[in-house]
Amino acid sequence: MGEVTVPVSDRDASAEPDGRITVTRQGHVLLMGIDRPEKYNGLTPKMFSELADAFTQLDEDPELRVGVLHSFGKHFTAGLELTKFAEGMKKGDSVTEEKAQARVDPFALKRKCSKPVITAVQGICYTAGIEMMLASDIVIASKDTRFAQLEPRRGLMATGGGTLRFIERCGWGNGMYHLLLCDGEFSADEGLRIGIVQEVVEPGTQVARAIELANRIATLAPLAIQETKRSAMLYVEEGEAAAKAVLDQVQAKLANTEDAAEGVQSFIERRAGNFKGR
Structure with a gap:
């Protein structure tokens, strides 16, 4: 089993204002890190493109067996930076904007990753952050995680898979409760109760736990x-x-x-x- 080493960011925020996705190999495991903590890891088109590249690398490299999606800083992500996506949404453009669907879609609505992905979340995990984690296979949440699917508050609906996967994971009642009420945040324990989270762990340990599980899966055929x-x-x-x-x-x-x-x-x-x- 591979050694658990949690990545540390060395990003220069002034040089990369639109954030980045880090890619770190640990044996047969690929770590994909959301890196824009000064903006609550708000997701930009650049970051989605880099995420698609990372997921495609995981899918296509025969030496890679499991992926771990994580983020740097106190929060997983506050979701999309809407000002950077609003015009595209008006035209009906996909957020991921895949070129001829050639790359893997981080929302798994188009081309899907054939290999297991474990997501580690903490702090704020809103909207597109929930949808990305629900597109993965296993979710490890820090006890301090705060979830919210808030799109109707902005005149929109969840189009990254939330309307599908809340029902798939939670059943109709629990799914509609959170999709329709948009009643603010709910906790990691509530996420565990309804089935969108598989483990709740102490703050600061969620990435290490996700890597540990990924390493265990990577030892199998x-x-x-x-x-x-x-x-x-x-x-x-x-x-x-x-x-x-x-x-x-x-x-x-x-x-x-x-x-x-x-x-x-x-x-x-x-x-x-x-x-x-x-």
Whole structure:
């Protein structure tokens, strides 16, 4: 299992006023950091473009197995910096503005990442921040996290997946309660109760915990992990019949891999598997 090292930002805010996304490799794990803390990590078009690049790198690099999305400073993100997106919204432009849908969409509304992503959140996590974390697979929240899905207060609606994934994760009543009331912030414990958060941890430990879980996943057979995510996504998007229809053929494909042979051998020898992703 890889060593847990939490990245530290060295960004010069005056040189990069529109923020940036940091990319750090730790073994088979890719850390993607939102870095604009002086503006509550408010998201700009530049940052979304860099996020798409980072997610695409994770998806396409065979040596990378798991991603961790995190942020620097006291807050995850206050959401979009609306003044930088308002004109595009009037034209119906997508926030992510993917070029021919070639890159992975951080909201997972277009091209999706085939590999697991864990999101670590803290402090303010509003609007687009919630939608990005809900596009990931596992969410680790600091106890001080404050969530809010507030778009109707600005005459807009959540279009980064919030209207879909609140219902998917929480059920109709809990989803509508927070999507429609827009009644201010709710806590990490409430997020855990309704299902948008999987673990609540002490402040300052959320990124380390996310990396720890990512490292654990990265020790497993990567092809099997990716097919597990793909099967679950197929169920959500196309239903039970579609997911069931391909179970046997996918399992047969996996059973004929080198990793499956290694899995059997490691079972016989009572040791951890050494998986190569082939």
